[in-house]
Amino acid sequence: MNHKLKIALYEPDIPQNTAAIIRTCACLGAKLEIIEPCGFLPSDKRFKRVVMDYMDWDKIDLYQSSEHFFNAKKNQRIVLMTTKASISYTKFKFDKNDTILFGRESAGVPEKVHKLINDRLKIPMNENTRSLNIASSVAIVLAESLRQSKLI
Secondary structure, eight states: OOOOOEEEEESOOOHHHHHHHHHHHHHHTOEEEEESOOSSOTTOHHHHHHHGGGOOGGGEEEESSHHHHHHHTTTSOEEEEOTTOSEEGGGSOOOTTOEEEEOBTTTBOOHHHHHHOSEEEEOOOOTTOOOOOHHHHHHHHHHHHHHHHTOO
């Protein structure tokens, strides 16, 4: 079995963020999964400018909807990163087969997705701050999960 941490993006809507996450996953050896629909096209100039030559569609799994995603993952652990969680990602034991799901930049994930996932984590932040950029969040959590799984 191929053990590779997976980063999943729920209906991403900012092309530069998705492109930066593609680069992060390529550089750190994580699999990227995108749950459609996206709020942009791959031909978007902003996307192309950031993704540069790191784009490889063979290394990205696309899911037509959240239903397709959850059906494909029914026997796998999904970890949701959300500002609504109470547990810090540093207090969690990641596994090398985890899929770490990040919500849409503008709205996170809907309540129905929250209810499907048992493991919900947050990145602790200073008070009076709303959220980190999703590309920064992916890099922070991916690095920790790779460290814990001894994949880097």
